[in-house]
Amino acid sequence: MxxxxxxxxxxxxxxxxxxxxxxxxxxxxxxxxxxxxxxxxxxxxxxxxxxxxxxxxxxxxxxxxxxxxxxxxxxxxxxxxxxxxxxxxxxxxxxxxxxxxxxxxxxxxxxxxxxxxxxxxxxxxxxxxxxxxxxxxxxxxxxxxxxxxxxxxxxxxxxxxxxxxxxxxxxxxxxxxxxxxxPASQSTTIGSVGALLVLAAFGNGCSALTxxxxxxxxxxxxxxxxxxxxxxxxxxxxxxxxxxxxxxxxxxxxxxxxxxxxxxxxxxxxxxxxxxxxxxxxxxxxxxxxxxxxxxxxxxxxxxxxxxxxxxxxxxxxxxxxxxxxxxxxxxxxxxxxxxxxxxxxxxRVDVLVPLFAIGVFVGFALAQIGMVRHWRAERGRGWLPRALLNGFGAVLTIAALIDVTASKFLEGAWLIVLVIPVFVLLFSIVRRAYDRIGRDIGVGTVPARPRRTGSVVVVPVVAITKLTAECLSTALSMGDRVVAVHVSFDDEQDRARRFEADWQEWRPEVPLVLLDSKHRVLGPPIARYVKSLTDEHVVVLIGEIEPAARWERMLRNRRGAVVARCVGRTTSAVVCRLRFRLGFSNTV
Structure with a gap:
C-alpha cells in the first residue's frame, strides 16, 4: 500500500x-x-x-x-x-x-x-x-x-x-x-406497570448505542x-x-x-x-x-x-x-x-424520525453476535470458548433489547421499519438475480469459442473537412478492414452537399464518401438507417468530438456527437466509439 x-x-x-x-x-x-x-x-x-x-x-x-x-x-x-x-x-x-x-x-x-x-x-x-x-x-x-x-x-x-x-x-x-x-416526592413502589415503564425507558435509552x-x-x-x-x-x-x-x-x-x-x-x-x-x-x-x-x-x-x-x-x-x-x-x-x-x-421533525431509529442497528447487532458464536465454534482455535460465550451473551442481550425497542416503538412508527427492511432484501435479491442472468448470458465461468478474425467496417460521420475529420479517418483506418465516411445533407442544402462532395474528391483521403438525405433536418436517424443497411459482421461508428482546453469554451460545443451516438446506440447493434480531439493538447488517441 x-x-x-x-x-x-x-x-x-x-x-x-x-x-x-x-x-x-x-x-x-x-x-x-x-x-x-x-x-x-x-x-x-x-x-x-x-x-x-x-x-x-x-x-x-x-x-x-x-x-x-x-x-x-x-x-x-x-x-x-x-x-x-x-x-x-x-x-x-x-x-x-x-x-x-x-x-x-x-x-x-x-x-x-x-x-x-x-x-x-x-x-x-x-x-x-x-x-x-x-x-x-x-x-x-x-x-x-x-x-x-x-x-x-x-x-x-x-x-x-x-x-x-x-x-x-x-x-x-x-x-x-x-x-x-x-424536592420532596411521594415514594412509589415499582410493580408490574413500573416494570413496563423501566423496560420502556431501557428501550428508549438504547438509542445511545447506535x-x-x-x-x-x-x-x-x-x-x-x-x-x-x-x-x-x-x-x-x-x-x-x-x-x-x-x-x-x-x-x-x-x-x-x-x-x-x-x-x-x-x-x-x-x-x-x-x-x-x-x-x-x-x-x-x-x-x-x-x-x-x-x-x-x-x-x-x-x-x-x-x-x-x-x-x-x-x-x-x-x-x-x-x-x-x-x-x-x-x-x-x-x-x-x-x-x-x-x-x-x-x-x-425529530419527533417523527426518532421512533424509526435504532431498530435496524439492533437487528444487525443480534445477527452479528449469533454469527460470531458460529465463527468461534467453526474455528476452535486457542481460547475459542470464552470468546464464543461472550458473543453468545451479547446475542442474548441484543435480542432482548431488539424485542424491547421494537415493542416500545412499534405503534409510534417502528412498524414502518419492519416493512422496509424486507423491501430492501427483495431489492438486493432482484439485483443479484439480474447479475446472475447477465453472467449466464455472457458465459461467465465457461470457456468460450476461440477468437477469430472477421470482417468489419468503420463508419465515420463527417460535417466538414478539418483536422478533426483527418484524425477520425486516420484512427478508423487503423481499426477496421473498411472505412466509410457519411455526410448528412438536408433538402434545402443540396448545393452545399454537392460542393462538399467535390471538396472531398479534391482532398482524396482514400475513403469513400456516402451522402445521406435528411428531410426533417435530423442527424441521428439517417446514420442509424445506413448502419442497419450494412451486411458486415461487425460495424463500428466512430464519432469525433472537439474538446477545447478552456473549461468555459466546452459550453460552446454543439453536442451533435452525443445526439448521433445516442440514436445509433439505441437503434442498432453497432459499436459506438467517441474520439476526443483535444485542442491545446497532443492530438493522439
Whole structure:
C-alpha cells in the first residue's frame, strides 16, 4: 500500500472522530430519552435513571467487546453483513445488510434534524426555515465527505473534542459540588406497570448505542495495521461513551432533573453543574454542531457496506468504485439523496424520525453476535470458548433489547421499519438475480469459442473537412478492414452537399464518401438507417468530438456527437466509439 494511499486512511483518533460522532452525539439525547419515560412515575421513576443507564452501559461494554472480535476476525469490513453472510447464510446476511442501510439513512436524517432543532430552539426566528436548514447542513456534510473520509474526520475532530471535554468538565464539577437538596416526592413502589415503564425507558435509552458498529463496518478505511487501529478506536469510543452516560445519569439523579418544556436534559444538567456562563454556551453550541455532524458516521460506514454488497452482486457494481482520496462517491451521494428525501418528507421533525431509529442497528447487532458464536465454534482455535460465550451473551442481550425497542416503538412508527427492511432484501435479491442472468448470458465461468478474425467496417460521420475529420479517418483506418465516411445533407442544402462532395474528391483521403438525405433536418436517424443497411459482421461508428482546453469554451460545443451516438446506440447493434480531439493538447488517441 503506497504512502499516498495511507495518507487518505484513518488513524485511531481520526477513526473515533470520523466514525464515532453518532455514538458520541447520543450523549445529548440518550439520557433524555430515559428521563422522558421515567418522569411519568415522578421522583420514584427518575430514581431508576442510573440503574437503567448502568444496564445500557453494560450492554454497551458487551457490544464493544464483541465488535472488537468482529474486527479481529473480519478486517475487510462489512460488520454484521459479512459475519451473517458467512455463518448464517445469504438471507440472514441480506437482512443484516438491509437493516444497516436503513439505520445509516435514518441516522443521517435524525442527526441533521436534531442539530437543526437544537439551533432553532436557541434561535426561534429560524423555525420556519427548518427544512431548508436541514438540507443545507446535509449538503455541507456531503460535500466534506466527497473530499474523503479523512478530510471529514479531521474537520469534525475539533467539535467532538470540545463537546467531550466540556461534558467531562460538567460531570467532574457537578460531582464535587455541594449536595443539592432534591424536592420532596411521594415514594412509589415499582410493580408490574413500573416494570413496563423501566423496560420502556431501557428501550428508549438504547438509542445511545447506535453507531458503535460503524468502526467494524469501515475497518478497511483505517491505516495499517488496520486491525489494531480499529480495535483501539472501538475501545476508546466505548470508554468515552460509557463514562459520559454514567456521569450524566449520576448528575440527573443528584440534581433531580425533570423534563422541562423548551429545555433539554443536558442543558439542565449543565446549568445545575456550572451555571449559565460561557461554558454553558460552549456546551450548547458544541451540542448543536455535534448533533448535526453526527451524520458523518453514516457517510463513513454505508459507502463501505455498499461496496461489499456490490462486490457480492447485491448492488450495482458502480457502488464498489472508488474515486480520488479513496471515496466511494456513489455510496455517499445515494445516502445523501435518501436521507434528504426523508428530511424533506418529514419536514425535519425529530419527533417523527426518532421512533424509526435504532431498530435496524439492533437487528444487525443480534445477527452479528449469533454469527460470531458460529465463527468461534467453526474455528476452535486457542481460547475459542470464552470468546464464543461472550458473543453468545451479547446475542442474548441484543435480542432482548431488539424485542424491547421494537415493542416500545412499534405503534409510534417502528412498524414502518419492519416493512422496509424486507423491501430492501427483495431489492438486493432482484439485483443479484439480474447479475446472475447477465453472467449466464455472457458465459461467465465457461470457456468460450476461440477468437477469430472477421470482417468489419468503420463508419465515420463527417460535417466538414478539418483536422478533426483527418484524425477520425486516420484512427478508423487503423481499426477496421473498411472505412466509410457519411455526410448528412438536408433538402434545402443540396448545393452545399454537392460542393462538399467535390471538396472531398479534391482532398482524396482514400475513403469513400456516402451522402445521406435528411428531410426533417435530423442527424441521428439517417446514420442509424445506413448502419442497419450494412451486411458486415461487425460495424463500428466512430464519432469525433472537439474538446477545447478552456473549461468555459466546452459550453460552446454543439453536442451533435452525443445526439448521433445516442440514436445509433439505441437503434442498432453497432459499436459506438467517441474520439476526443483535444485542442491545446497532443492530438493522439
Amino acid at each position: 503506497s504512502r499516498d494511499d495511507q495518507r487518505h486512511r484513518l488513524t485511531t483518533v481520526t477513526g473515533m472522530a470520523g466514525l464515532g460522532l453518532d455514538a458520541i452525539a447520543s450523549v445529548a439525547y440518550g439520557p433524555e430519552s430515559i428521563v422522558l419515560v421515567l418522569a411519568a412515575a415522578g421522583s420514584a421513576g427518575l430514581g431508576w435513571t442510573l440503574p437503567v443507564t448502568v444496564a445500557i452501559v453494560v450492554l454497551l461494554g458487551v457490544l464493544i467487546a464483541c465488535y472488537r472480535q468482529v474486527i479481529q476476525a473480519f478486517p475487510d469490513g462489512g460488520g454484521a453483513y459479512t459475519v451473517a453472510t458467512r455463518y448464517l447464510g445469504r438471507r440472514a446476511g441480506l437482512v443484516a445488510g438491509a437493516s444497516l442501510v436503513v439505520d445509516y439513512v435514518l441516522n443521517v436524517a435524525v442527526s441533521v434534524a436534531a442539530g437543526v432543532a437544537a439551533l432553532t430552539s436557541a434561535f426561534p426566528a429560524l423555525l420556519p426555515w427548518s427544512t431548508e436548514l436541514c438540507v443545507l447542513v446535509l449538503v455541507i456534510v456531503t460535500g466534506v465527505n466527497l473530499r474523503g473520509i479523512v478530510v471529514g474526520a479531521k474537520a469534525f475532530a475539533l467539535p467532538a473534542a470540545v463537546f467531550v471535554t466540556s461534558v467531562l468538565v460538567v460531570i467532574v464539577v457537578g460531582l464535587f459540588r455541594p449536595e443539592v437538596t432534591a 453507531g458503535v458498529e460503524a468502526i467494524a463496518n469501515a475497518t478497511p478505511s483505517f491505516r495499517s495495521p488496520r486491525r489494531q487501529r480499529a480495535r483501539r478506536a472501538e475501545a476508546g469510543l466505548g470508554l468515552i461513551l460509557g463514562v459520559l452516560l454514567i456521569g450524566l445519569a449520576v448528575l440527573i439523579q443528584r440534581f433531580d432533573v425533570r423534563p422541562t418544556e423548551g429545555r433539554t436534559v443536558l442543558s439542565l444538567v449543565t446549568e445545575g453543574s456550572i451555571g449559565n456562563g460561557w461554558l454553558y454556551v460552549v456546551i450548547q453550541l458544541s451540542t448543536v454542531l455535534l448533533l448535526a455532524l453526527a451524520a458523518n458516521t453514516s457517510f463513513g460506514g454505508l459507502p463501505v457496506l455498499a461496496a461489499k454488497l456490490a462486490r457480492d452482486d447485491y448492488l450495482p457494481h458502480v457502488f464498489g468504485l472508488r474515486a480520488d482520496r479513496l471515496v466511494h462517491r456513489h455510496g455517499v451521494l445515494v445516502l445523501a439523496v435518501l436521507s434528504g428525501a426523508l428530511l424533506v418528507g418529514t419536514a425535519g
